[in-house]
Amino acid sequence: MSRRRQIYEGKAKILYEGPEPGTIIQYFKDDATAFNAAKKGTINGKGVINNRISEHVFTRLSHIGIPTHFIRRLNMREQLVRQCEIIPLEVVVRNVAAGSIAKKLGLEEGEALPHTLIEYYLKSDELNDPMVAEEHIACFNWASHEEMHDIAAMAIRINDFMSGMFAAIDIRLVDFKLEFGRIYDGDFSRVILADEISPDNCRLWDFNTGEKLDKDRFRRDMGGEEEAYQEVARRLGLLQGDDN
Amino acid sequence: MSRRRQIYEGKAKILYEGPEPGTIIQYFKDDATAFNAAKKGTINGKGVINNRISEHVFTRLSHIGIPTHFIRRLNMREQLVRQCEIIPLEVVVRNVAAGSIAKKLGLEEGEALPHTLIEYYLKSDELNDPMVAEEHIACFNWASHEEMHDIAAMAIRINDFMSGMFAAIDIRLVDFKLEFGRIYDGDFSRVILADEISPDNCRLWDFNTGEKLDKDRFRRDMGGEEEAYQEVARRLGLLQGDDN
Ligand SMILES: Nc1ncnc2c1ncn2[C@@H]1O[C@H](COP(=O)(O)OP(=O)(O)O)[C@@H](O)[C@H]1O
Ligand SMILES: Nc1ncnc2c1ncn2[C@@H]1O[C@H](COP(=O)(O)OP(=O)(O)O)[C@@H](O)[C@H]1O
Ligand SMILES: [Mg+2]
Ligand SMILES: [Mg+2]
Numbered sequence: 001m002s003r004r005r006q007i008y009e010g011k012a013k014i015l016y017e018g019p020e021p022g023t024i025i026q027y028f029k030d031d032a033t034a035f036n037a038a039k040k041g042t043i044n045g046k047g048v049i050n051n052r053i054s055e056h057v058f059t060r061l062s063h064i065g066i067p068t069h070f071i072r073r074l075n076m077r078e079q080l081v082r083q084c085e086i087i088p089l090e091v092v093v094r095n096v097a098a099g100s101i102a103k104k105l106g107l108e109e110g111e112a113l114p115h116t117l118i119e120y121y122l123k124s125d126e127l128n129d130p131m132v133a134e135e136h137i138a139c140f141n142w143a144s145h146e147e148m149h150d151i152a153a154m155a156i157r158i159n160d161f162m163s164g165m166f167a168a169i170d171i172r173l174v175d176f177k178l179e180f181g182r183i184y185d186g187d188f189s190r191v192i193l194a195d196e197i198s199p200d201n202c203r204l205w206d207f208n209t210g211e212k213l214d215k216d217r218f219r220r221d222m223g224g225e226e227e228a229y230q231e232v233a234r235r236l237g238l239l240q241g242d243d244n
Numbered sequence: 245m246s247r248r249r250q251i252y253e254g255k256a257k258i259l260y261e262g263p264e265p266g267t268i269i270q271y272f273k274d275d276a277t278a279f280n281a282a283k284k285g286t287i288n289g290k291g292v293i294n295n296r297i298s299e300h301v302f303t304r305l306s307h308i309g310i311p312t313h314f315i316r317r318l319n320m321r322e323q324l325v326r327q328c329e330i331i332p333l334e335v336v337v338r339n340v341a342a343g344s345i346a347k348k349l350g351l352e353e354g355e356a357l358p359h360t361l362i363e364y365y366l367k368s369d370e371l372n373d374p375m376v377a378e379e380h381i382a383c384f385n386w387a388s389h390e391e392m393h394d395i396a397a398m399a400i401r402i403n404d405f406m407s408g409m410f411a412a413i414d415i416r417l418v419d420f421k422l423e424f425g426r427i428y429d430g431d432f433s434r435v436i437l438a439d440e441i442s443p444d445n446c447r448l449w450d451f452n453t454g455e456k457l458d459k460d461r462f463r464r465d466m467g468g469e470e471e472a473y474q475e476v477a478r479r480l481g482l483l484q485g486d487d488n
Pocket of ligand 3: 010011
């Protein structure tokens with residue numbers, strides 16, 4: 001454990017060098033941040049739950065043919081993943097108006113959007129993750145046209161699959177954030193889904209009560225975040241101690 | 245004059261009903277605003293100059309086949325235009341980083357962009373003209389896919405033409421804002437260039453000295469805005485008192 005080289009410490013995870021070249025270990029912390037780390041705190045047990053939820057979702061996504069970085073979960077807080085070159089975009093998929101878009105466009109929070117909406121934000125803490133359009137992405141070459149095509153196509157499939165998965169357990173998938181990365185194979189590269197999918201980067205509302213089961217509880221000082229994350233894991237069938 | 249019905253009073257212009265159905269009169273005021281009207285002032289003679297510059301540019305653009313709302317200038321401060329249904333987007337074309345994009349993406353003001361960049365902002369004073377992407381435009385149906393295609397194609401041609409026109413008089417076209425509108429012909433509609441093109445909505449820098457010849461002088465309290473607007477008109481050959 002102690003001999004592993006740390007590659008990066010982020011807001012919610014630490015990356016370590018993996019056992020083989022081209023692999024890394026994602027360690028899930030309990031640290032929680034919001035508003036570009038202006039607000040900081042801890043959600044007890046979050047790392048354990050997010051590790052488990054992200055494993056579950058990435059595994060299910062790979063079954064429908066979405067290429068992902070996930071290799072296997074190693075222990076309570078760690079998973080082995082393929083190292084990739086992260087594309088510096090946060091890809092946000094929205095089904096329902098909430099958070100920044102409600103404010104920005106004057107929409108009612110909870111209003112269904114006329115269509116599913118994909119947004120791109122530049123992943124830059126210094127610049128406060130500004131929203132960008134495909135024109136900026138092309139202009140600054142943050143991703144190629146082909147990569148953007150693949151990303152949008154994957155984002156839509158992921159949204160459909162996850163909407164179904166959560167609907168089955170009475171959860172409304174309001175919106176979520178994805179990160180993608182490049183892996184190289186000789187002169188070629190392809191795009192895979194990276195990072196994590198968890199209540200840290202999804203908005204998940206109980207279908208019947210509207211109760212928030214995600215990081216908005218922390219962002220908005222609502223309390224009950226530990227229980228909310230556990231409830232998502234429980235409904236996904238991940239709290240029985242069995243291995244999936 | 246006094247019997248005409250006023251249709252709208254905006255920040256820089258007043259619209260009156262035109263002499264025939266489907267026409268309106270744009271009256272150019274000397275009022276200047278910035279930062280969504282948080283800053284207000286007057287630039288003496290601006291209305292006269294912008295009316296003349298906009299006439300000049302729209303006329304030249306129609307010669308290269310850009311459809312515009314411009315019919316004819318009526319007098320010092322007024323021009324007759326075709327009434328259209330304004331598409332609620334501010335279309336910004338940028339060649340060089342300046343203003344909001346420099347701040348937002350951490351670029352040096354004056355840095356040439358890798359490529360010409362088109363941006364879209366929702367025209368909404370209440371929402372402070374938020375930047376939007378084609379995904380939002382499609383989602384909320386602010387413009388159709390075909391209209392966006394036509395708008396982007398026209399914006400690029402307008403940029404090329406205006407870059408040349410200003411280069412010829414030693415002015416660098418840094419960026420500018422356009423508005424487009426729909427005119428209906430039975431069941432069909434097409435997109436035409438509307439509003440105005442003037443130092444109010446272009447960034448124009450002297451090629452040799454870098455001197456700003458546009459509304460940034462007002463936004464940034466630099467003084468000399470009247471002289472700057474006049475200088476642009478003078479270089480365009482519009483101050484000789486002749487009619488083009
Ligand atoms: N497969 C991967 N290869 C390389 N980097 C990754 C991979 N998956 C995720 N990352 C990056 O690892 C970091 C995860 O840590 P996190 O705490 O989420 O960081 P941040 O504060 O930057 O969001 C992120 O910067 C993410 O982009
Ligand atoms: N051909 C046209 N038909 C209808 N409206 C137009 C036309 N050209 C411009 N407009 C609109 O007229 C108004 C011009 O006045 P302005 O002072 O620029 O207003 P604003 O404060 O809204 O920018 C703008 O709202 C613009 O969208
Ligand atoms: Mg992260
Ligand atoms: Mg205007």
